Amino acid sequence: MSELQFSKSNFVRNVLSVIRSPLASSQLNVISEQQHMDKTCWTPVELIEPSEHKNFNYALLVLNTRIALPKTVTCSLWQNAKHRVLVDGGTNRWLSFLHDLPDEGRELKNPDVVSGDFDSVNENTLEFFREKGATIEPTPNQDETDFTKAVRLLEPILEKKQITSIIAIQEHGDRFDHIMGNINTLYKANKFLKDTRSYLISEGSLTWLLAPGKHSIHVPMHLVDNQRWCSLVPISGKTIVTTKGLKWDLENGELEFGKLVSTSNTYASQNLEVTTNNYLLWSMGVFYFD
Template structure:
């Protein structure tokens, strides 16, 4: 493991990320769950259809069920590209879902989670874990389809859920997939991120932001503006609007959780 001289720890966890793999339609062997949140689906249709079709578990969260139904039945699109439109699980407090919508998916399991102290997204991850245990399934990641426009409260809630999910022992990583970006949490430790050629050749944007508390020691390689034992804190330095340097990998070493976000640019073209 890497040794971070400036940290109060002797060793740190190592993580290797190749997150764009699950957007590759040829990667049939990947095991992941897809979660549709209550926002309009702006992910490109062919990408969304492939992501849904290859998922081991498919979930819609509250009003996300309506968003999914509108996506599937959108005028001018062939619904045949969706192999099985019905989610395995519909969950949430269901206050944003017309009850007649449930009749469209009679095969789906409906799990009500009325607790108002947590967001439906947070609760959906718990429902997912319970479903995986019951069905004796395993996934390597959960991909939540979201949207970053219009509702800053939901954006903040989603980031909070990333932090909470990372604190669950043995939990699979959670990714937020928006129209043309991918976001996830980098826990304290050492990270290697594989960068697809299309993204690094186009010098696509990327960013690092602390969450939960300041990160007092962050070092990177493979970015246009690398960090060398720098402190990241809201109100001070935050590494937004960064870019890839052109190297095939980015490395990040941090003593505190960071939210990593990157443009997709679009990698599947």
């Protein structure tokens, strides 16, 4: 898909209306994970619709990949985040993103932190954001990715800022190893930040981890109507899964690499139910472009 094209006037109007909209102030919490009895409930519309971002309790991370989200979504996610982090080369990407905005659209908040081993960030860019007030946090440890290290840095401030979710802007690009590294960070974060949820958002997809147990996912109707794709990936190994509401449902289906993997599925209903005995990667197509 190609990135949504905006005229400058339409872009500025859209961004400012999203950021200032009084409707946004009535919304509740980012992709909320509410416990109803023994079921974990997910409402992804809260993340993909800019009008829903206002009162979300999330930290936003920009990783070192191109930023291909719709600009209105990117700007709204940035402005409404409780904490903003540029991760190593993502610092260069963010500065380029800002330069590509119309003048009126550049009035975005400054990052709180720039972190990484700084092997892929331009020194002038680092200094630019230092002068803007960002805290520069070197993370030289080579045993973990810059993404994982950036998530670890969030641990002390989660309670202070009442952050319940972490959202990372990333793209698939040409580095499959980076994709796998980002997925590994989802797993690691689930262990050392047990009460905080981590998500990967990109130009066309939204991805997160389903823990063992029962889950419900409320899918926006336009994604159902347009039969957007969704996937259940058993990246933890053999997984027994039962679903309700998908076009191709599973009944105690055994998912495992080398056997069955439920990719390119789609929806029969807005309301999905997923029961899994192991960690399961959920990914879904989200944005449309004119």
